[in-house]
Amino acid sequence: MLNKRLSEQDPEVFSLVEKETDRQNQNAEMIASENFASKAVMEAMGSALTNKYAEGLPGKRYYGGCKFVDVVEDLARDRAKTLFGADWVNVQPHSGAQANAAVYLTFMKPGDKLLGFDLSHGGHLTHGSPVNFSGIMYDAHFYGVEKETGRLDMNKIREKAKEVKPRMLSIGASAYTRDFDYEAFRDIADEVGAFLWMDMAHTAGLIAAKLLNDPLPWAHVTTTTTHKTLRGPRGGMILVGRDTENTIGKIAPKSGRVKNWGEVLDGAVFPGTQGGPLMHVIAAKAVAFGEALQPDFKVYQQQVLKNAKAMAGALTEMGYNLVSGGTDNHLLLIDLRNKNITGTTAENILGAAEITVNKNMVPFDTESPFVTSGIRVGAPAMTTRGMKEPEFEYLAKLMDQVLSNPTDEQMHHKTAQEVKALCERFPLYDAVAI
Ligand SMILES: Cc1ncc(COP(=O)(O)O)c(C=O)c1O
DSSP states (O other): OTTOOHHHHOHHHHHHHHHHHHHHHHSEEOOTTOOOOOHHHHHHHTSGGGGOOOOEETTEESSSOOHHHHHHHHHHHHHHHHHHTOSEEEOOOSSHHHHHHHHHHHHOOTTOEEEEEOGGGTOOGGGTOTTSHHHHHSEEEEEOOOTTTSSOOHHHHHHHHHHHOOSEEEEOOSSOOSOOOHHHHHHHHHHHTOEEEEEOTTTHHHHHTTSSOOOTTTOSEEEEESSSTTOOSSOEEEEEOOOTTOHHHHHSTTGGGOSOHHHHHHHIIIIIIOSSOOHHHHHHHHHHHHHHTSHHHHHHHHHHHHHHHHHHHHHHHTTOEEGGGSOSSSEEEEEOGGGTOOHHHHHHHHHHTTEEOEEEOOTTOSSOTTTOSEEEEESHHHHHTTOOHHHHHHHHHHHHHHHTSTTOHHHHHHHHHHHHHHHHHSOOSOSSOO
16 A cells, blocks of 8 residues: 555545646736745655654654754755755744744734734735734734826835834735835834734745845845745745844843744744654755745746736736736736726636636725735746746736637636646656656
């Protein structure tokens, strides 16, 4: 039983994995938070390391038999430090939300005030949404973008911070197309005596490639996922940049007793919010960080930016309304109100044409979160397949032919064939990606 292949042991699950692999191969994957991990990353994830319990940290485990996984975790930590210029990292968070939970546990007491980026303007659930622990346990307040520009106004954020006086000020988004001014955020945090936390889940790959502003010198703590632009396994990570003046300590409660904030954050991951680390995923993170340290990773990220811009240009020319008027990163947020179509309908009909996007609230949306007025479109996954500007312009044209003919099923079918032909020119995985 132990040595049987999946196809033999469990044909039912195997066939579903095969179908999903085919779907990924034949589909225009435009969800901004998704990407395609390499086979090397997936091989590490599917390895015998899944069997190992390793509560604790390298050299300080609660279990025996950790001599090899210790080296794996050290490799992952060292590579991440090099990639982001961090002084300290923890690679154990099972996901982005878990990394964020450890940040809250470290810097906030229940009832403390948070000032975060409004979810309906591009923020994330874990930044104080009332349906998430961050909004249930803490007193969450929000800043958002300006109606006219779709962009953040740092003066307004400063005013809000002075009014709210948060314990923690958070930055980071899942649907914001512009870069952040971290220095200005830090200045605000210092003025009101708040911790500054950046969640770079979406843009970590672009930041690692130094194509976007670097939050690490400014934020007291930075979190990320490892599976979006960073193109690794599904998971999370926490980083601290240089804090030589111990600015964290100066604003922290009991700061006199805390010498090393990395140690406090380590404790907030385990035992604070998690049990045993997923050593197979940590091995896959090490592989992904190794890939990201290669020169071609920067070339890939440069192409992501070029492709997102090419698509933004093509859609704008066809009369689409992009929130903030374009993009500086890997994603576009399209306000479909002038096209008289909701986000849900757009997601569904594009899905029928094998173009996968997600419906998304646009700032000042008049529809509910289940319907929405917009869609979010991202370039990372199709860029991984090797597509460049002409293909992204073509994809924009295919999207338009579906969105302009919302009830024409024949057109959706024809588009699906065109998407399939495009994908065949840019092969992804072999038949089964395991
Ligand atoms: C900004 C941001 N933070 C955190 C997360 C949560 O990551 P995960 O789904 O791995 O928990 C996401 C996921 O979309 C995100 O966009």
